[in-house]
Amino acid sequence: MLATASQRILGQSFQNIRPAVSVLRSYSSAAKQITVRDALNSALDEEMSADPKVFLMGEEVGEYQGAYKITKGLLEKYGPERVLDTPITEAGFTGIGVGAAYYGLKPVVEFMTFNFSMQAIDHIINSAAKSNYMSAGQISVPIVFRGPNGAAAGVGAQHSQCYASWYASCPGLKVLSPYNSEDARGLLKAAIRDPDPVVFLENELLYGESFSVSDEVLDSSFCLPIGKAKIEREGKDVTITAFSKMVGYALKAAEMLEKDGIYAEVINLRSIRPLDRSTINASVRKTNRLITVEEGFPQHGVGAEICASVVEESFAYLDAPVERIAGADVPMPYAANLERLAVPQIEDIVRAAKRACYRSVPLAATA
């Protein structure tokens, strides 16, 4: 046991936990690099410019320029009537946002992190998600709830939870989670334009990462469809599903697997609800093996739903049991080494993929 643990820790110190920066193939045409932060900021700016009903609300979104600077410059550009700094009262201001959406405005409510959304979750679920149904279509709620979700670095148990599976279980909500800058722009613009309540789960550690984007992505009309996953990397041997930060890890895992002759297909979910079951199932029918990756708690998680879906739709195509990689089933610890153990690492994904391909390294016998 001890041998394995120390092997893993050693292995991890060689791993780069720092976020991957994609290399600019710089001599090609017009591809530009923008950070996820700038992608989100530009999306908000463009949607506010296009539709006067869109307004922003949240703690420090205005004068402070945004706790994570996502809303930088927007107060100066659009004024205090459209960019509203709220007191630290999530239940109150979320309810106010939903009420404004009832009337026909298009609020974008920021939670400083989604951990704080629990204070307002009644309004997200009971006041927003269910209203169109309960009113048989009279009251639609065109609101976006956005903010960082999941683990950051060293912020402890109360500030590190992933809420994807909680919100995605609720009919009436749409739940999106971008990975790169293209996702950030396209999905946020789609969320703001959508007439239904959208939970938009960002990731703090991705804000500073740069990604190449094409001119099309930078155009103000750019929008991604809700409910469609993206195949980030094609492969034939095993399917890996992931969202948000874990997409980057899955891509790195795929690179490592390739060296061992295993070609992984990486699916960036983008949309947790609606879940793109057809893309996932089509991929599994091709590769016959599935690894689901998420940062959040494993029980009743996103991976559990994907596994069930694949078992229901594509059982005959599975050549191996579905593998789940998720956060550890514990509250997030603070100590750096424990935190590393509590969050999926790239080699966890590699190991699971090899198991699914019946190529795993047997556990080292204890000394």
Place this chain on the structure above:
Amino acid sequence: MALSYLRSSSSRSVNLLKPLSSSLPLRRPISTDTTPITVETSVPFTSHQCDAPSCSVETNPKELLTFFRDMALMRRMEIAADSLYKAKLIRGFCHLYDGQEAVAVGMEAAITKKDCIITAYRDHCTFIGRGGTLLEVFAELMGRQAGCSKGKGGSMHFYKKDSNFYGGHGIVGAQVPLGCGLAFAQKYSKDETVTFALYGDGAANQGQLFEALNISALWDLPAILVCENNHYGMGTAEWRAAKSPAYYKRGDYVPGLKVDGMDALAVKQACKFAKEHALKNGPIILEMDTYRYHGHSMSDPGSTYRTRDEISGVRQERDPIERIRKLILSHDLATEKELKDIEKEVRKEVDDTITQAKESPMPEPSELFTNVYAKGLGVESFGADRKEVRATLP
């Protein structure tokens, strides 16, 4: 016997047909009479951080008659709902408003359909006040297609967006921040209208109410918070739930007014005052001192936490319909018989509507999957056995 010209309160300038046996002098038909009358409210307003409005309320015969008819209709509707519930045609929750009718009709008299109203689950009469029909009420209560929410909402989820009635909410207190949000949107859109967010004495202790009030005061929102204080939050009397049951003062820096909620004219005056205030100065709290004859809901007999004497005492002394009746009679605006005829007419209207509502079919099974989203994107949804029942969301 001459037909009563009071059958409808539409403006017909028909001259009356007086029974020869009556010894009363000829008078103008009151269904259209808008001659102003001034009435003094019997209970003065108590104010907090503001000057109370005058106790002299302007009204007219037409309005008083409308009050009488509307409240009689609401009363009959709620009593009929009681019977339907006991007959198991209404299921789940059913929270009845009889006794509190004056708040619904007085408020409507002071505002327009462009002002917004949002309330909790005791919403049947508020919905009628906003222009909802009896058929929509009974059909919704029985879960039929003709219901205002097509049978998918139930008693607690009535809405009428075209007259700015935003429900119908089951979570105690949640409607208050939502109402402040409506007020925010009205101000943002420069509509010069206000929102009335109604809540009970039980909800008055909710934290989110104070959060929303703080923001409303900070941002000067045209929000009027109306505490319908019927003195019991389910089975808990106000003095057992609130350290300070002076709900009109609970806004601290927000002005408040305590109103006799069983007096439709006092309610009207207070709401008129509140609307003017909110448009200029931001939020204000109205506490309506009212009473519900029924228990909290149909599963509550309503007599384990209060005495039958108390209930009958209020009915004797303060019933809102009786007060308007006395007012109409004392001002000689109609005879007792004419008012009784209105009540009979209303009773028949309710009975006929129930018959009609019973004929409305239950929703089609496909309605299980409609309205989940405004824009369904063609995604799939599932029934209990997803291999059996799946649907594409429109």
